[in-house]
Amino acid sequence: MVKIEKAAWDTMVAHAESEFPNECCGVMLGAMGDEKVVKSAVPLENAYTGGQQDRYELRPEDLLAADRRARAEGLELIGIFHSHPDCDAYFSKTDLENSCPWYSFVVLSVKGGKFDHANCFQPNADQTAAEKEELTWPKS
Ligand SMILES: [Zn+2]
Numbered sequence: 001m002v003k004i005e006k007a008a009w010d011t012m013v014a015h016a017e018s019e020f021p022n023e024c025c026g027v028m029l030g031a032m033g034d035e036k037v038v039k040s041a042v043p044l045e046n047a048y049t050g051g052q053q054d055r056y057e058l059r060p061e062d063l064l065a066a067d068r069r070a071r072a073e074g075l076e077l078i079g080i081f082h083s084h085p086d087c088d089a090y091f092s093k094t095d096l097e098n099s100c101p102w103y104s105f106v107v108l109s110v111k112g113g114k115f116d117h118a119n120c121f122q123p124n125a126d127q128t129a130a131e132k133e134e135l136t137w138p139k140s
Contacts, residue, residue, distance in 0.1 A: 001036070001133065001134040001135075002035070002036045002038065002078070002079070002104050002106070002120050002134070002135050002136070003035050003036065003038065003135075003136050003137075004028070004038040004106075004136065004138070005030075005037065005039050005138070008029075008030070008039060008040050009038075009041075009137045009138055011026075011040070011041040011042075012028075012041045012081050012108060013108065013115045015043040015083075016081075016083035016108045016110050016115060017113055017114065017115060019083065020083070020085050020110050020113045021053055021086065021113075022046060022053060022085065023046055023052055023053070023055060023056040023082055023083050024043065024046060024056070024083045025043075025044055025046050025057075025058055025081065026041055026042050026043040026044045026080070026081050026082075027041070027042050027066040027070075027077055027079070027080055027081070028040075028041050028078045028079045028080070028081055028104070028106065029041070029042065029066070029069070029075040029076065029077060029078065030075055030076065030078045031075065031076065032078065036078045036079075036104060038078055038079075039075060040073075040075070042066050042069070044058055044059075044062045044063075044066065045059070045062065047059045053085055054084075054085075054087070055094065057098075058080065063077075077103070078103070078104055079103040079104035079105055079106060079120075080103055080104075080105055080106075081105070081106040081107070081108065082095075082106075082107060082108070083107070083108045083109070083110050084107055084108070084109050084110070085110050086111055086112070087109060088109050089107040089108060089109040089116075089117055089118050089119040090107065091107060091121040091123075091130045095107070095121075095130075096123060096127055096128075096129070096130055097127065099121075099123040099130065100123070101122075101124060101126075101127060104120055104121070104122055105120065105121045105122070105123070105130070106118055106119070106120045106135065107120075107121070118135060119132060119135060120134070121133060
């Protein structure tokens with residue numbers, strides 16, 4: 001179960017809406033326990049060089065820097081978030097191929113430039129399937 005705190009959630013939604021109609025991406029930092037609590041979110045640049053309406057790519061060095069930042073703050077890198085502009089929050093075949101089994105993946109659906117809904121996924125070790133993970137965020 002992944003629980004996102006308000007400050008982190010506001011950052012994720014703002015990033016997803018401001019990058020619309022392109023996909024946004026970023027990382028979620030927090031504490032791992034019985035549940036994963038996301039305390040802050042770091043927007044990263046979508047490095048995909050083709051059309052970004054339905055693709056995102058994280059630079060490995062950005063991910064590494066975010067991981068260092070998390071450790072420096074006593075947090076852990078819980079997972080990665082990205083948006084699906086004018087599309088539902090499902091985990092696509094491309095998402096699965098580019099995933100890592102040790103992270104949680106939050107997908108935010110943004111429709112017409114406004115946040116619509118979100119889902120969280122946890123890929124299996126072989127990256128052949130991703131289970132839906134329970135996700136909660138502050139309703140405003
Ligand atoms: Zn996706």
